[in-house]
Structure formats: structure tokens, C-alpha cells
Ligand SMILES: Nc1nc2c([nH]c(=O)n2[C@@H]2O[C@H](COP(=O)(O)OP(=O)(O)OP(=O)(O)O)[C@@H](O)[C@H]2O)c(=O)[nH]1
């Protein structure tokens with residue numbers, strides 16, 4: 372079974388809105404909303420992967436981030452370890468650089484069902500804040 376390590380950014384502005392993006396229809400968990408991020412490559416730390424992925428996917432330079440939650444999830448075809456970082460300072464303005472839809476959503480308005488099942492606990496934690 373595939374084992375993936377994923378670094379993910381919960382990009383939160385001073386109005387406590389979070390920037391989320393929508394996964395492509397043909398991707399794993401297609402059409403679900405996600406926190407931008409991706410695979411930690413060989414020789415990369417989770418933080419390095421986070422900074423790289425946020426630059427590639429949403430065009431920001433993350434400058435302050437802290438690990439918020441680490442979760443494991445088994446999908447039928449893969450096991451993922453997700454490193455969720457809360458990102459609260461960056462340069463630039465996030466946008467769907469790879470053509471994906473993106474939007475700012477108030478933290479309390481996040482919807483559990485809109486995200487992959489691996490995200491349930493992190494969304495619950497954000498909603499409980
Ligand atoms: N980015 C991201 N991936 C997530 C989240 N939740 C979740 O289950 N995943 C899963 O984690 C894996 C992340 O892969 P990805 O597709 O973002 O990886 P990537 O950016 O490196 O893309 P690539 O496959 O095109 O190289 C996928 O299996 C995806 O379904 C999330 O909130 N954000």
C-alpha cells in the first residue's frame with residue numbers, strides 16, 4: 372500500500388478566515404475542498420515541503436507557521452500522514468495558481484463533509500476554537 376507524507380497549510384488571516392482550495396475532479400478525493408499542500412519529498416523536512424507546496428499551489432511565501440495537528444488516515448488505496456500547519460504570516464496573496472478554485476472562508480463556517488475524511492479531526496479542532 373502507498374504510504375504518503377503530506378504537508379498542509381491552514382492559511383489564516385487576521386480576520387480568522389482560512390484560504391481553502393478545491394481539488395481537481397480527476398484527482399484523489401476529486402472535488403473535495405482542501406488545505407493547500409502536498410507530498411513531502413525524499414530528503415525534505417515537513418516545513419520545507421510546506422513552504423514549497425504553498426509557493427507552487429497558491430503563490431505565497433510562508434514566513435510563520437506552527438504544527439497544529441498531525442493525523443493518520445487509511446484510504447482504500449493509500450495510507451496518509453498529514454502534517455497540518457497553521458500559517459499566519461506570509462508574503463503575497465494566495466490564489467489558485469494551478470487553476471484550482473480558491474476562497475477565504477470564516478474558520479467557524481468550515482464544513483466537515485466538504486473535505487476528505489482524513490480531515491475530520493482537524494476541522495473539528497478548528498471549529499471548537
Ligand atoms: N493537500 C491536501 N491533501 C489532502 C488533504 N486531505 C487529504 O486527505 N489529502 C490527501 O493527501 C494527498 C495529498 O496529495 P496532493 O494531491 O495534494 O499531493 P501533491 O500536491 O504533491 O500533488 P501531486 O500528486 O500532483 O504531486 C492526497 O491523497 C489527498 O487526497 C488536505 O487537506 N490537503
Ligand SMILES: [Mg+2]
Nearest residue numbers: 407408409410
Ligand atoms: Mg497538492
